[in-house]
Amino acid sequence: MFKKFSSKTQETIVGFAFLSPFMIGYTIFVIIPVLYTAFLSVMDFDNIGKMSNLKFVGLRNFIELFKDQAAMGSYFKSIEYSLVYVPCMLIFSLFMASLMNKNFKLKRLSRTLIFMPYVANVTAIAIVFNVILNPFDGPVNKILRAIGMKNPPQWLLDSTMALPVSALIAVWANMTFQTILFLAAMQDVPKEMYEAADLEGASAWTKLTKLTLPWISPTTFFLVVTTIIGSTQNFSNLYTLTKGGPGGATEVAMLSIYKNSFEFNKFSFASAQTIVLFGVLLVITIVQWRGQKKWVHY
Known part of the structure; x- marks a missing residue:
């Protein structure tokens, strides 16, 4: 029966057959939860109970959200976190990829070591850094006191330092993915271009800004988009650390959503928070897609 169709139709059927497992999983685990979250955001469902108790309240949850200083403050903390996390992630991973792209001894070992933070358990990372950055007995502050600093930083116990320090810890733990993609993109740059630049007497900075960065700009654009989105998905890092x-x-939007839903049972309010966060990320992504034509070279 399958042979009765034209070759184009057969290819289409085979294509849908291969895509169907992914689409089914994506629908069940992404699309349906997103739609259900949007549904809850306009309902009154602030207690665990029967679904028949749901009551439509329209935009009431969103109005309460914009009046709630703590909830709105969590969005601004997410922005602060992203302003540290995103630039540091891209700069450090680009720097590491540049080092990995050079020929030196123990190159393979270095590439292996860079995977270690990425495969480490989040809880284990939090425990290690809480010990290292302990303001009283931690090795970092002991060294600082030994070299003459009388009042070393409180690190994760300081309300002004806790958020940026947590962001930098997350950069260290997650930069492997960005580094690997940058490294793969750099290895795609034709060596002839660098040889020609060397003949012209170009400096390392000129080669980086005029050759490497324009050539890897599609990869950079992809990483900028995914890193900004990833910076808001920071629940596990901050929850285990602080x-x-x-x-x-350090109560960013994701932590606030978690607390409102699972500690205070304010499911509809937390759903409204999620929809607002989704909307902000959607707008940022659209702006990035429209602005890529000015600096991304395919």
Whole structure:
């Protein structure tokens, strides 16, 4: 029966057959939860109970959200976190990829070591850094005191430092993915271009800005988009490090959503928070897609 169709139709059927497992999983685990979250955001479902108790309230949850200083403050903390996380992630991973792209001894070992943070357990990373950055007995502050600093930083216990320090820890733990993609893109740059630049007497900075960065700009654009989105998906990192403290200084949007839903049972309110966060990321992504024509070279 399959042979009765034209070759183009057969290719289409085979294509859909290969895509169907992914599409089924994507529908079940992404599309349906997103639609259900949007549904809950306009309902009154703030207690665990029967679904028949749901009551339509329109935009009430969104209005309460914009009046809630703590909830709105969590969005601004997410922005602060992203302003540290995104640039540092891209710069450090680009730097590491540049080093990995050079020929030196123990090159393979270095590439292996860079995978270690990426495969490490989030909880284990949090425990290690809480020990290292302990303001009283931690090795970092002991070294600082030994070299003459009387009042070393409080690190994760300081309300002004906890958020950027947590972001830098997340950069260290997650930069492997970006580094590998940058490295793959750099290895795609024709060596003839660098040889010609060397003959012209171009400096390392000129080769980086005029050759490497334009050539890898599609990869850079992809990483900018995914890193910005990833910076808002920071729940596990901050929860294991600080649990939103000290004094709510690191309670970003994802932590606020978690607390409102699973600690206070304000499911509809938390759903409204999620929809607003999704909307902000959607707008940022659209702006990036429209602006890529000015600096991305395919």
